[in-house]
Amino acid sequence: MKKILFIILDGLGDRPIKELGNKTPLEAAKTPNFDFLASNGVCGLIKPVYQGSFPSSKDAHLSLFGYDLKKWRMNRGVFEVLGIGMDLKKEDIALRGNFSTVDSNFKIIDRRAGRIPDTKPLVKALHGMTIQGVKFLLGIGVSYRLGIILRGKYLSDKISDGDFHKAGIKAPKILAKENRKEAKFTAKVLNEFLLKSHQILKNHPLNKKRIKKGQLPANYILVRTAGKLKKLPSFEKKWKLKSCCVAGGVLYKGIANVFKMDLIRVKEATGKSDTNLQGKIKAAKKSLNKYDFCYLHIKATDNFSHDGDFLGKKKFIEKVDKNLPILFNMKNTLIVVTGDHSTPCKVKEHTADPLPVLVFGSKKDEVRKFSEKECAKGKIGRIKSFGFMKKVLTCNF
Numbered sequence: 001m002k003k004i005l006f007i008i009l010d011g012l013g014d015r016p017i018k019e020l021g022n023k024t025p026l027e028a029a030k031t032p033n034f035d036f037l038a039s040n041g042v043c044g045l046i047k048p049v050y051q052g053s054f055p056s057s058k059d060a061h062l063s064l065f066g067y068d069l070k071k072w073r074m075n076r077g078v079f080e081v082l083g084i085g086m087d088l089k090k091e092d093i094a095l096r097g098n099f100s101t102v103d104s105n106f107k108i109i110d111r112r113a114g115r116i117p118d119t120k121p122l123v124k125a126l127h128g129m130t131i132q133g134v135k136f137l138l139g140i141g142v143s144y145r146l147g148i149i150l151r152g153k154y155l156s157d158k159i160s161d162g163d164f165h166k167a168g169i170k171a172p173k174i175l176a177k178e179n180r181k182e183a184k185f186t187a188k189v190l191n192e193f194l195l196k197s198h199q200i201l202k203n204h205p206l207n208k209k210r211i212k213k214g215q216l217p218a219n220y221i222l223v224r225t226a227g228k229l230k231k232l233p234s235f236e237k238k239w240k241l242k243s244c245c246v247a248g249g250v251l252y253k254g255i256a257n258v259f260k261m262d263l264i265r266v267k268e269a270t271g272k273s274d275t276n277l278q279g280k281i282k283a284a285k286k287s288l289n290k291y292d293f294c295y296l297h298i299k300a301t302d303n304f305s306h307d308g309d310f311l312g313k314k315k316f317i318e319k320v321d322k323n324l325p326i327l328f329n330m331k332n333t334l335i336v337v338t339g340d341h342s343t344p345c346k347v348k349e350h351t352a353d354p355l356p357v358l359v360f361g362s363k364k365d366e367v368r369k370f371s372e373k374e375c376a377k378g379k380i381g382r383i384k385s386f387g388f389m390k391k392v393l394t395c396n397f
């Protein structure tokens with residue numbers, strides 16, 4: 001059985017861009033090493049799965065790794081709290097949150113509280129608060145972000161978001177999304193928590209200091225995407241592969257946690273364009289001495305896409321490419337390269353456009369370049385994401 005290095009470049013797929021001579025960033029990029037892998041492997045297109053209006057990263061990952069969304073779909077809050085290392089239990093409700101700035105009428109001034117860099121003292125001041133038997137546990141995220149767990153009886157994740165991704169409006173109240181007492185109770189205690197937190201935050205010394213310095217106070221928490229953990233079969237159990245993950249972004253660490261993949265820590269793996277690419281790729285290679293499967297996630301392709309920065313995306317793809325040659329001498333290993341969904345730079349949002357994929361280490365086809373257009377001619381053909389893992393494991397191309 002071959003080992004597998006599964007590389008996901010987030011939001012890789014794109015559409016032709018006029019300024020790039022009607023090429024996609026991947027087509028326009030100089031990628032001799034991706035092209036080497038494509039030339040000596042098999043290629044194709046993966047159709048990402050989606051529910052709702054566009055594919056989310058977490059749903060796309062679940063499906064790509066062979067988990068049926070009809071059965072295993074979970075809200076983003078779950079992945080976020082796990083990704084920042086909080087301990088989530090089956091009955092808990094998980095939410096993601098932002099420290100934000102509101103005025104005295106709860107009008108949102110800034111959804112990110114001036115991108116406050118360190119919220120440790122604020123989280124400490126609120127962590128462990130109990131309201132009507134429900135305990136509120138808080139975890140520190142990156143910059144202004146945080147994770148929140150509600151622990152107690154009679155809780156439900158069928159509650160609305162307290163954040164519409166909009167400033168200038170009054171902070172939305174949490175509402176029950178179904179007519180059951182658990183949902184109503186959860187909305188009520190969460191609203192109460194948000195009010196009490198506001199009282200504590202607005203008087204917190206850190207915020208008083210920020211105001212003095214002319215900075216925005218982090219005086220309110222905007223919460224969203226409440227979810228509950230489902231105990232899905234681990235990746236190892238499902239595919240009989242001892243697996244690990246190398247990732248910088250919180251969500252992807254959360255995804256690895258849900259799959260019970262071991263997380264390999266790499267210094268300066270940030271999930272941004274300044275990430276330690278070389279360190280991540282080296283760590284992924286080394287991990288396969290011990291593991292059968294390594295999931296390597298690279299995030300910045302998606303960040304550039306959301307900003308509409310096609311030149312940045314192209315350059316970043318080239319930077320990844322430069323770091324690939326150390327993988328060429330791996331024995332008995334399949335290297336898979338694809339994305340989770342497309343994020344065209346001109347759309348700036350995720351789309352369900354098919355994604356290029358290459359599998360190096362087994363068979364060969366006629367494709368010589370790793371790109372959306374060329375991969376369409378490959379031996380893998382067009383395949384839905386859900387069936388892909390099985391094909392890789394059986395090398396059935």
Ligand SMILES: [Zn+2]
Binds near residue numbers: 011057341
């Ligand atoms: Zn993604």
